[in-house]
Amino acid sequence: MLPSSLFPSTDFFQALEGLEEPQRSIEKARVLRWLTETRSAFPDAATLTQQTTSTQSSGYLPALPSSASEPAPISSVDTTFEIAAEASPAQPNIGDLHRRLKAVEAAVVHPPAKRRKRKTKIQAGAESSLLPAPSSTFGINPARLERHHLDETELSIKRFLQGQIRSQLYAAMQYKVGDRMPCHGYGSKPDDPNLLWPDFSQNINGPCNRLLQMRATMMVLEDAKNHPENIPEEYREKWLNSAVLLELARISWPHLKAVWNSQRLEASDGGADKRKKASAGRRGERRRTRAAQMRKALKDFCLERHLDPLIVTPELVHDEWVGEEWSCDEEDGTKSSKWRESLYATGKITADERDEDDALFAVLEIKRPEWMDLEVCVDLVSVYPW
Template sequence: MDDWPIDPNLPRSYPADPGLLATMALVAEFQELLQAYDVESQEYDQLARGERIRSLGRSLKARPALINPPSTPSQAPSAFLGTPLSSLPSHISESQLSLPLSSFPSYIPETQRSLPPSSLALGAPSSPTSTQPRQPPPRPLSLIDDSGYAGDVDASSPAPSKPRKKRPALKDGVDDGCNPPKRPKGRVTQLDKQQLDETDFRMKKYLQAEMLKTMHVLVGYARGRTMPSVGGPSPDEDAGPGPFLTPDFQAMVNDRANLNIQQRAADAVKRYEETENGVVLPAYRASWLDPNVLVDLAQKSWPGMKAIWLQQKADAADKGVSRARKACRSRRNERRKLAAAQIRRGLREFCEDNILDYPVVTLELVSEEWMGEERSCDEDGVKGESWRNELFATGKLSAEERDDPNLQVLEEQRPMWMHINLWNWFKQRRAGRPRAQKKPEKKRIDLGRLCNHMPQIIPFDFMLDPSWMATELPKWDESYWTRRSDWPVSFGTRGQRIAMSIVAEPTS
């Protein structure tokens, strides 16, 4: 006998499925967390809330969907009949039970599903035996994936990857308000050297110099004046009243302010060269007076203008000390090059006497890195009286030269690693300057001092000072001071005899 206590005409209601109630509770908690979650906050409660959201998202992915196509009205209220109000989720109130039946979603308890979980897609029919036409699945719940980003959860597809911030490419000719549009390159400046004739080279050199001059005028710069820039300094008073365009050397060469200067200079040069006084030949104007070509030439000269501004900043910071040191290093490097070139010329007689291949010997035996230093002042950088007295004591200076505060003499200093006999042998074979050179050669005096300039090209072992080789050489890193053979290969089988003759004590 049927013990159903309610009207038998009503459809039978089954107890609420515990799994579905748990899923609905998770959804309710998930939505409450989303409303209170702040992704930019680093507070402890927000971090814990975000971790809970990710945990709920993983749990909900493994559960069946809650949203299904609407069923017949007679089946809709069965979801809540026979279910105590205290067991319903908090977001379903008693007043909601009086709403139309179509407003409630239908469901099938998890314990009564006949299909495996893998076959249940989002929006599947409420019953496998339903004869209703299949409807397109509705949009699933928007949840948060494992990485903490909101996205559509689909049990059949992997979780969406974390999006990466990437600046969109700027289209040609489009100005986004912060960056200028991409400028097309000039056709002629992109050609290889083999595709240019001799006149093209002259036009390029001339126009690049004219663009540099014009940009100097536009910014108010001249040789010996201040190179202006955004943020300081400003043009000198000698530059005139202006108005001047101000470059921004802290920005890129294609920055709006810098590109405006380049384009203004290109327009001025183009208008002048198209007149009767222009230097560019008419046959070459179409290719070389193109604005994009002129801007390309201007950008080749832009690093030089920036270097002037950087040097001015360094001079203002250290009162010109770095500039003086840089100039001093450049002069000493030039002196090393001159010494190596003169010694190479003086080795021709040595090679003839020993029947050696002159080009190969000079390549192996002489290097700019092996030359000592030639100082035009003392260690303090000035031509002090004590330094001039030491030079005078050698007997190579006159009293008049000693008293000259602007004495033009070079002090020779031997590298600390070099054999002293090799040092003297190099000085003896050093040729003088050519007769055609009008500038007289300065006097060189050796006071016996050493310099600490270490070579980048490691010398041969016979060139090393014995005492330095025994005490100082073991201190150097073997990866830097890679030991070479005892003498050059160009000496042949007589290498030991020739090498020993070079470093032998001179006979009086």
């Protein structure tokens, strides 16, 4: 099995090995062209080996400013993204290309260090409260950092790039939200060399899957070259490189697979599971909405009575305490005439509604624990009259 985060181009060439011709040649040509045109993400071999032996991270290779590393033997090697963008579309420098390919080979010889062990929740929490801006994240692929290690700007950069990667993954397999998720071995793939399909029978590291991730990475880098203004200049070096983007592609991967899995499940169980989840989702959202409304109302309540809403609100309102609104029809997927009869008896619905045969109708029954009974609440209010 492949290690999780080899240097991306290494991954790419390994992925290529698993391919049939002519796809292999086509993709190889594509990446070679990319190597000659994109200079952002390929440190030279010296930096590479130095990094792989010293860093404890996931194989991410930060594009060090050339001033910070060794005096760059050849300045073009370490060029940053912006320089690449303004570089003249000169002929590809063969020597340069050769050197970068050597870096790729070096990465095979010196695979990156193992990933750091994940912290427990408690450790993470303690750390984040004690260390506001840990400088120790240097050298770690920013795509792998947890949220509290990123500031607002970087979070939005990550969101943006994640979206870009996602669209490129979708584009490469010609998938749209709502479509059937393609997969090798299911249906016949059109004979289009630009079309890449995932193979969910393999894991995230399967050759086709790697290839897809690499394609998305390249396309985003390509796009960034044409639209550098999308990322603030001071963040480009850190975020716009193949290691980060490939990691983002890997982060999106489980979702693709989830779409695939749920589509298959839906086909096999007739959508029962989907309905059940949808129902739970609706109840949850209803509950959150109710709770949010209560909080909103409490704000005014507190203002009128000179109470601190920051203290009072969390004490009085909790999503879990709101109770649930159920509709018998929608929650179990079957229409219950008994339930309708009882609703009719209480005057909640008309006789027509009771006998209505169409799918769902929107009468909800509020379920809540006994202590939430209105009379209990009224008593409480009389005991604690604010």
